[in-house]
Amino acid sequence: MSGYDHAEVREFWQYVWEQEDVYTLPADATDPTYVLGMFPYTSGELHMGHVRNYAITDAYARYRRMCGDDVLHPMGWDAFGLPAENAAFERNTDPERWTRACIERMREELESLGFGYDWSREITTCDPAYYRWNQWLFVRLYEAGLVEYTAATVNWCPDCETVLADAQVAEGRLCWRCESPVERRELDQWFFTITDYAEELHEGLDGLSGWPEGVREIQRNWIGRQEGAEISFELPDGEVEVFSARPDTVYGATFLALSPGHELVGELTDDDRALADAVDALREGRPGEAGYDGVDTGLSATHPLTGEKLPVYVAPYVLEDVGTGAVMGVPGHNERDHAFAREHGLPVVGVVEPAAGGGDDGGAGPGTPGANADGTTGTDPGTPGVDADEGTEADSGTPGTDAEGTTETDDTVLPYTGEGRLIDSGEYTDFDSEEARERLLAEVEAIEPTTIYRLRDWLISRQRYWGTPIPIVHCPDCGRVPVPESELPVELPEFVKTTGNPLDAAEEWKRATCPECGGPAVRETDTMDTFVDSSWYFLRFLSPGLAEAPFDPELAAEWLPVDLYVGGDEHATLHLLYLRFFTKALADLGLLDRREPVDRLLSQGRVLYDGEKMSTSRGNVVAPQEYGAETTRLFVLSAAHPTRDFEWTANDVRAAYDLQQELYETVVSFVDAVERDRGTWRLVDRDGSAPRDEYVAREVDRTVAVVTEEFERFRYHRAFAEIRELARLLRRYREHGTVDRGVCRRAVGDLARLVAPMAPHLAEELWNRLDGEGLVVEADWPEPETVGRPRAERRLLERTREDVREIVDVVEIEDPTRIELVVAPAWKHRIAELARGSGDVRAALPTAEVDAPAAAVDAFVAELAERGSDPAPLDGEGELAVLSRGGWLLEAEFDAEVEVRRGVEGEELAETARPGKPAIHIG
RNA sequence: GCGCGGGUAGCCAAGCGGUCAACGGCGCAGCGCUUAGGACGCUGUCUCAUAGGAGUCCGCAGGUUCGAAUCCUGUCCCGCGCACCA
Structure with missing residues (x-):
């Protein structure tokens, strides 16, 4: 139909965003909102879990930015790890080349999904410029007595040919990665003494009110105090x-x-x-x-x-x-x-x-x-x-x-x-x-x-190549000596294809001089667990290019903690515990003043396909050709609350697609009407004076208010439903008759902005066609003009309309020509209000000034008492206004004249009216 | 076994002390629409009811309250975590 070419739109706006540099955190930012998603491992492709994770963080980052915050929303690569080594081995290449290629592919995918990252802060853990700080930190921890080298009976995965941390052993006996049965070996190994922090890690959980109880509980169990x-x-x-x-x-x-x-x-x-x-x-x-x-x-x-x-x-x-x-x-x-x-x-x-x-x-x-x-x-x-x-x-x-x-x-x-x-x-x-x-x-x-405590020290030694070399030399005279800071980083030697640890085979690389005595020594050939890399990456994002230190302590003092971190439960005992440990250890080294890294943690649910976690082999469709990448992100946001699992369904994907089409058509046809005076909008200028103009205007306000509330609570699926409702109302409005230009303009402009955090390409296109100022990414989040009581007002109108339908139906009124809605007289609202305040209405009554016959009052009080007090969320004037503005919906539905008024005492209809329930007469 | 999280109409799912017979979506049904057409809009979708009424209802059983899907207790079922853990 409308020719919404998502591919073209996407490409164009990405180009513009890049030109305008919109996602780069301004240099003069003060205490930006720090939004962080999981550090992606460089497997070469995104899966649905990534899409969901980053759709959530991106929507939040965009929302906060539109609210006026400076937003730090960086991305980087967890680039070390065994799979790259295996891939390189199989393909006759080397891990580095393989990893770099994976990164390129993944970055493109992230961009096509419209995620707005500050790429100027991109970090890659396999860069010596990054991992030198792993080594630096290792040495600092070593000096602080937080590193141990001991012979220990450790978990050994024969398939991965390396040892594993306790947390990496599933069900007490399987390798977390390849599910091989884990063996026990006696080896000299490096440990971080995380147990020194067992008490604080445990106790701190109580204070993490922004974390889901589930994750905290998992950590409690794991620490096992x-x-x-x-x-x-x-x-x-x-x-x-x-x-x-x-x-x-x-x-x-x-x-x-x-x-x-x-x-x-x-x-x-x-x-x-x-x-x-x-x-x-x-x-x-x-x-x-x-x-x-x-x-x-x-x-x-x-x-x-x-x-x-x-x-x-x-x-x-x-x-x-x-x-x-x-x-x-x-x-x-x-x-x-x-x-x-x-x-x-x-x-x-x-x-x-x-x-x-x-x-x-x-x-x-x-x-x-x-x-x-x-x-x-x-x-x-x-x-x-x-x-x-x-x-x-x-x-x-x-x-x-x-x-x-x-x-x-x-x-x-x-x-x-x-x-x-x-x-x-x-x-x-x-x-x-x-x-x-x-x-x-x-x-x-x-x-x-x-x-x-059940918690054990963190075994960080890995007998593998693709990781950070542990910066230690073994000297026959001085024992184990840390490599001095001036000689860092200890860079990896060239990759060689071997069955064992390639570092062991790198004879020349292994030869070293003892920093203490100057005699011949041998380099440590173990590399670090890659969880070390991700234990402090959130700090590197603060000052990614810094050459003198891993991060800038002053920035850390100002910008931390991470305001929102989104991830999956599967990291609860690994990554998220290490993250907390590092933060505390660095604080004790005097580098940080915070002892907890993350303020609010959102634990995302899984995306299921046929009841199973979606994966490459299980219908992992990141970017359906047909609908475009943006549909995917809108879909995952619309499908369910972020913390809950949901089932991937073609239907829901199409619903997301349909909303994009609907919004696009709405805006395009509106602009067409404005500029060329044609199409389905009969625009007039009447200052929003018709009751239905007011109704729509209020409905825009309500939608803005509700969507804002939903965004604050990460309930994007509700926001999606609200936006769709408003789009639908707008369609009904224009099909009913003439529409007010100003009201429409505001409605479509707000729609474009409301959908921007979830579907940024589309929103940018809409905003542009509407001649919005600047880019929608940088636009102000809309604010309602009048707030009122959105939910209560909708409720009253909806209920009244249902009653009218019910009456028409039950009484079998063929063709209603006139519908009267009579709001209860003031004194009934007054009494209802009193009844709400106290249990005993009669006792409170004398203080009220009631302009009605005593008999009527008694009857009403008795009625209230019988029903239990009947709270009316709106006052009489409020009801009158809501019904007046919404009357056109009944006109449209029944093709009948609608009259709304306040009941007068003595009038027959006024007697049946109650607060919250107007009297209805249909003729 | 201990702990955490859930059980809401055919399905998915919102609500978490009062207009709650319970938003929304899907599915299904009726009507409209000469067009956004693999649509779209409106209405209906627990039972009974000739003026908006009544009954039953939010896993099950009790309790608190003027009032409970919402709070408390017990119980059953599902998911997850920990566990020959002292």
């Missing part, structure tokens, strides 16, 4: 520390269990062949599948409170890297300890019983803990009484009740893992769990408060 106590048990020759989250159960400890990897076990097996063999046998099984095997070491430990001797076992159910790698076995109050004790015939002692009358502890059955049942039954009078409800719960919650016989009461009540009141616990007997814990921690020397 656990408060408890470290308890020491004396051994004949030394002592052993165990961690417990329930020190209140300490009197129930009947054995100790050490993990097979525990230091002490190593010592014991050194001079006990038989024990060594037994422990080896235990280690055969995979951790997690070992069951409750165990061997008695023959040692006995002294209970710090009772002085009793407890046997010490080696048991694989105790994990080496949790807590201290040793536990006190409390079979009475811990499921696993219980299972172990049963297996090995160890005593089970109950020292905590459910608080009397409580029963709200959950997780365990009622009743009296076993060992000393007789003596304590009396203290739990609630037990017999709560049988109905609690009994069934206990049955399902306590396995083993159906074991033969009931002689072993232990089975029915222990382990009891809830909290409660202590029994048989020496001087702590009768305290409740919490108080007992506090006292034990404070009073017993062998029990010290401790907090443990």
Whole structure:
């Protein structure tokens, strides 16, 4: 039809934007709004997830810019990484050339989608100018004691031929990238000691109110903070520390269990062949599948409170890297300890019983803990009484009740893992769990408060070529020595095709001189995890060309935090945790004054195709030829709230396309009417004086107000619907009769600006045809002239129209010629208002001045009381105005004369009118 | 098992203390339109109802409130995270 050539329009405006340099942050910007999307990995093609991510950030950036903000909206490339190496290997090229080609393709794609980036700030992590700062930062962290070099048992992916961080191991055993089963290897490796920040990383989450709860929760889980106590048990020759989250159960400890990897076990097996063999046998099984095997070491430990001797076992159910790698076995109050004790015939002692009358502890059955049942039954009078409800719960919650016989009461009540009141616990007997814990921690020397974390240090070594060389030389005399700043960057040698690590093969490159003693030394051949690159890239964007430092601390102080960061949940434990860690570490180095990098985080949903995540093999159609790239971005914004998943459907894509066509046709035909006085718009100049002019003008205001609100909340799908509604109304308006030139001009001009953040090429074209001032990118966001109560006003009109239809339908009025709408008299609104304010209308009544017969008032009050107070969002004048302006819609629909007026007391119609519900008469 | 997020009319989905029988889209149905034509516009789409009425309804069951899709409690189902984690 209209000849909207999206390809041509796109090309033209991109050219103009480039010429006008519209996306470059002005040099004199002060505290710009910093909008950031995910750092794209240079795979060579965008997928739907990218499009969605960048459509959201771009729409927000454009919106803020139109609102008058300076906006920092940069883009760059996460360009290091194993896939490039593999691609180069397969194609007989090198990773650099391959990566550069990918970047070119991706930049073009981003541009075709109309994303407005400040390309003058483009950064690429595989540039030595970038990665030298990785090295610089590494050295600074090293000096600050945040880097460790240790032998460790690490995750090794045989397929990628490199080690992996804990966070990169999926389901505890698969490589996150290639899904190969991960192996364990003993290697000397580099670590960032992120655990030094475990407490702050955890605590800081509470303050991140701009982050989705889901992401915060994932991080909490990952950090795995656990408060408890470290308890020491004396051994004949030394002592052993165990961690417990329930020190209140300490009197129930009947054995100790050490993990097979525990230091002490190593010592014991050194001079006990038989024990060594037994422990080896235990280690055969995979951790997690070992069951409750165990061997008695023959040692006995002294209970710090009772002085009793407890046997010490080696048991694989105790994990080496949790807590201290040793536990006190409390079979009475811990499921696993219980299972172990049963297996090995160890005593089970109950020292905590459910608080009397409580029963709200959950997780365990009622009743009296076993060992000393007789003596304590009396203290739990609630037990017999709560049988109905609690009994069934206990049955399902306590396995083993159906074991033969009931002689072993232990089975029915222990382990009891809830909290409660202590029994048989020496001087702590009768305290409740919490108080007992506090006292034990404070009073017993062998029990010290401790907090443990699940979080491990960040393994950053990678045995691969395409990454940042770790700036260390190994000197036979001085050991590991950091490369001095003046010699940075340590650049990558030329790529060679080899099966192992190409850096290992680069003999000449490896040869170095020790910075300390000047003697011959060897370069470190590991490179850094690429997550290091992305841990601080948001800082490099502040001053991308800076040669003296990774970033300008003054700018950072002024411009941070990132105001809006959009990304996917899949980065919650990797990237987003590292980002926070780096920020804190850099703050401690004195380079930053902020300790959190991102103010508002938006976690985008997935794009699904047939219920699965969209990917190259799953219908990944970034730029449908037919509709143009802009349709794609408009579609992903219109389809759903940004945080929710949605299904890609051809229908919704077409809806996005249709709106573009609709807007284009509207503007083109309007301009045609203005300039050549032809087409479907019958323009007149009457200063918007006809009621329907006012109606449309108000509707424009309402749309502007609502769309603005929706943009503030990132609800682009709602904004899209609003824009479509207004376009539709405009069409109805012009089809109904003559239209006011000024009203129309404002409507189309606002439409162009409202759609600009979502469909910038189209908007630019519309704006231009309308002779808008300058470019729409730089235009002012429209403001409503009169705000009113948009939603309430629409509601009233819509409801009234529905009522008219209903009456016409129910009464079967053939051809209505006259429709009267009578708004309730003032006193009814007054009373309704009073009723809203207080529960008792009659009590409030005397203060009101009501110009109506008492009987009518009483009747109305009674009616209100019966219905419950009936809030009317608009006052009488408001209703009158709304209905007057909207009357033409009824005229158009029924081809009848419409009269709107205020009800007068005594008039029959006024009696039936209520606030919010005008009386209707149809003739 | 623990935690987080969800369950709204045929489907998708908005609403999150009061004009809520519940916006919007898709699908479906009726009407209009001589044209934006693989359209477009209007109307309808829980049940009953001859003047705008009544009933039922927002996973299920209770509760708070003058009033609940909206708040609280319990429960079931789905998605995600963590987990022989002490």
